[in-house]
Amino acid sequence: MELRFLGKTGVKVSRLAFGCMSFGGDADAHAAAALYGAARDAGINFFDTADVYNEGRSEELLGRLSAGHADEIVVATKAYFPTGADANARGASRYHLVRACEASLRRLGRERVDLFYLHRFDDATDLGETLRAVEDLVRSGKILYPACSNYAAWQVAHALGVAAREGYAPLVAVQPMYNLLKRQAEVELLPMAQALGVAVVTYSPTAGGLLTGKWGAAKRPESGRMTSNAMYQTRYADPAHLVAADGLC
Template identity: 50%
Template sequence: MNYKSLGKTGIKVSELCFGTMSFGSRANKEQSQRMYSMCREQGINFFDCANVYQKGVAEEYLGSFIAAERDKVVITTKAYGAMGDDVNAKGCSAKNLQNSLHQSLKRLGTDYVDVFFLHHYDPATSEEEVLRTLDSFVRDGKVLSVGVSNYAAFQVERLLRVSDVKHLVGVQCIQPMYNLAKRMAEVELFPMASAEGMGVITYSPLAGGLLTGRYSKAEGKKSGRLVENPKYKARYEGVFYEQVGSSFAAYADQLGMHPATLGIAWVMANQAVTAPILGAADPEQLKPALDAPAHRLSEEVLKHLDTISPPLPPAHDRTDERS
């Protein structure tokens, strides 16, 4: 396992991050513990979590797993989503962020988190208000660095501008969706992150299972997240995504690689990415994902994958200027 600097934080993280969204839902505690152990055995020291994952259950699981080695692992959590019925139990207000962090630290059984993410952009709360709250977390030692997830590049830059002018903590890491079927992050987010020296950890490297090829088969179309979850269905529905999924799985078979291994190796090949976030429902599903670092993709393979899902035009749409 190789280790990289997480942006300018100085923190060294493994080139794979494990996402704990399945903890307490698709994976029971025993399965979750086994997957955590498998990651540690492979040298992964980076674990991503969020308060809304099973309303805190994932944080409780992760907290119990890291208890004996807290200083050896890098953990994240997030705040924004509703954790209760109260009108103030969501968003990026100082009230909700303060309460969310307090509760997350209790569930995780730790005094601090390495990265605290804003899970979504909140148009109702000013950038200065958000940053002053985050700045106080860092000053109190409860948060080491700040990140944002599901933000547009211009929203991140607005935060950076305010943090610079007001001398407040800045954004040090971003967490966008990124996979071969969804390449939007390449247009503005990745160039911005590289220019600003940010860490980048990307989620959904297998497009919710689309890139495994399971949804190309008649049996696969009967169940699974892309069938049962309205959000995933809307995200990957249509002829283009069906073609990408089937073509990708066929090419992985041609290469003699598991599609999960190929999909994650493709994300790792992008120099802007610090670490893709792995997700798995059980230990067996995790195995091919952990094999990705052993497969550095050739230019020939990368070019072929571009024919399956072509890169998007740059933001200024001057494709003629590509070298």
């Protein structure tokens, strides 16, 4: 597996990252172990999870599977979305981010997270508060590199400007949805990332399985993510996507 530098950092990650969103959900402990083993055998050293994936079970499984060789892989997790009923158990406030990071570390069984994504932009919290909270987590050794997911290009550029002005660790990576059906990132986000040296780590590369060759205008599998997951059904519900899948796969 080819290794590449993660943006401007000196960290080398596999060209392909392994997304662990299914761990603890569609993939039980046995299936997750098989998937993790196959990824490692293929040379993947970059694993992506989040605190909200299957109510934290994704992080727990990844932590157990990587126990004993945690320093051989690069682990990314995220925080923003609700992790409980409490009004403050969400968002990108200092209150939530510190608690979310510490909870993720407990589930992962790690002393630090290598890449910590702000899972989306928080319009309700001052960006300075968010970035200072992340900076404090970096300085305390709980985060090595900050990053962002689902940010618009201007939001990334704004965050980088604030970080540079205040002397904070910059966001080193951005994670947009990007595949042959969802190409909005090409308009502004990818050019911005290239110009500013921000790594791009995409998600949903197969459009929830739609671009695997299993789906089409006349092909509807009885099982799979597109069949069981309402989010993916909504995201790719346009019949034109099924027609496109026929032509692309």
